[in-house]
Amino acid sequence: METQALLCLTLAFLFFSGTHSVTFTIKNNCPYTIWPGTLTGGGLPQLTPTGLELASGASLALDVSANWSGRMWARTQCSDANGKFSCGTANCGSGQVTCNGAGAIPPASLVEFTLNGSGGQDFYDVSLVDGFNLPLTITPKGGSASCQSTSCPGNVNQVCPPELAVKGSDGSLIVCKSACEAFNQSQYCCTGDFSTPDRCPPTQYSKVFKDQCPQAYSYAYDDKTSTFTCPTGANYLVTFCP
Numbered sequence: 001m002e003t004q005a006l007l008c009l010t011l012a013f014l015f016f017s018g019t020h021s022v023t024f025t026i027k028n029n030c031p032y033t034i035w036p037g038t039l040t041g042g043g044l045p046q047l048t049p050t051g052l053e054l055a056s057g058a059s060l061a062l063d064v065s066a067n068w069s070g071r072m073w074a075r076t077q078c079s080d081a082n083g084k085f086s087c088g089t090a091n092c093g094s095g096q097v098t099c100n101g102a103g104a105i106p107p108a109s110l111v112e113f114t115l116n117g118s119g120g121q122d123f124y125d126v127s128l129v130d131g132f133n134l135p136l137t138i139t140p141k142g143g144s145a146s147c148q149s150t151s152c153p154g155n156v157n158q159v160c161p162p163e164l165a166v167k168g169s170d171g172s173l174i175v176c177k178s179a180c181e182a183f184n185q186s187q188y189c190c191t192g193d194f195s196t197p198d199r200c201p202p203t204q205y206s207k208v209f210k211d212q213c214p215q216a217y218s219y220a221y222d223d224k225t226s227t228f229t230c231p232t233g234a235n236y237l238v239t240f241c242p
């Protein structure tokens with residue numbers, strides 16, 4: 001009896017500490033199929049899966065380590081031609097549904113996470129630094145009441161300046177590039193003479209993104225209004241087309 005009780009306690013301890021994990025729920029609210037991708041950072045092993053197909057209305061729960069850091073995005077307009085899979089937006093270039101450690105090729109709206117970072121906080125944000133392909137939201141679940149959701153609810157494509165717009169084969173606008181990607185100039189990329197926060201203010205282009213999505217990163221040094229924190233212990237819902 002005593003041995004069993006000890007075993008139970010040990011298992012309980014392992015369950016609640018050693019194997020602690022965080023659940024991400026990825027939900028597709030878009031009226032079309034999407035192919036979310038995941039990219040793990042910090043030299044940690046990639047998640048399983050690194051890419052998947054999610055029908056309209058479907059969701060998927062994904063358990064990650066309590067220390068996970070990385071990003072997620074959603075590919076759209078994907079097809080398989082002669083065994084080579086590729087997507088009209090946010091393609092990862094792997095030629096497969098899984099991305100296998102490849103990131104999104106811009107433009108792509110991103111969600112970024114550093115779980116259990118400094119001070120035992122989870123850090124998360126929505127980033128349009130690599131451009132915009134679709135709206136998305138991060139919603140903490142079951143954590144402290146102080147944990148806030150963050151979102152890019154707007155459709156940047158509708159207000160995308162012509163010089164940043166990328167059109168699909170049917171002529172419709174499908175994605176909006178960041179000014180950094182479109183022009184590769186230091187004042188937009190916050191590089192060279194513009195490589196510090198005080199030297200890289202918002203631009204007319206970053207403001208277009210910020211107006212649509214005030215909580216999202218609109219350029220590299222947009223930290224103040226775009227980084228969110230939550231004490232560890234929360235799970236996260238990532239909704240595409242919220």
Ligand SMILES: *[C@@H]1O[C@H](CO)[C@@H](O)[C@H](O)[C@H]1NC(C)=O
Nearest residue numbers: 018019020021065066067116
């Ligand atoms: C998280 O990282 C800390 C410190 O590096 C380590 O002690 C802990 O075991 C890790 N937790 C998980 C679930 O990997």
Ligand SMILES: *[C@@H]1O[C@H](CO)[C@@H](O)[C@H](O)[C@H]1NC(C)=O
Nearest residue numbers: 017020066067116117120232
């Ligand atoms: C969070 O990180 C701290 C220090 O790096 C570590 O001691 C702790 O075990 C980690 N928490 C989890 C749940 O892994």
Ligand SMILES: *[C@@H]1O[C@H](CO)[C@@H](O)[C@H](O)[C@H]1NC(C)=O
Nearest residue numbers: 181183184185186189191192
């Ligand atoms: C962007 O410009 C830098 C120099 O300013 C150059 O080294 C780099 O190759 C350029 N990148 C692209 C994608 O053209």
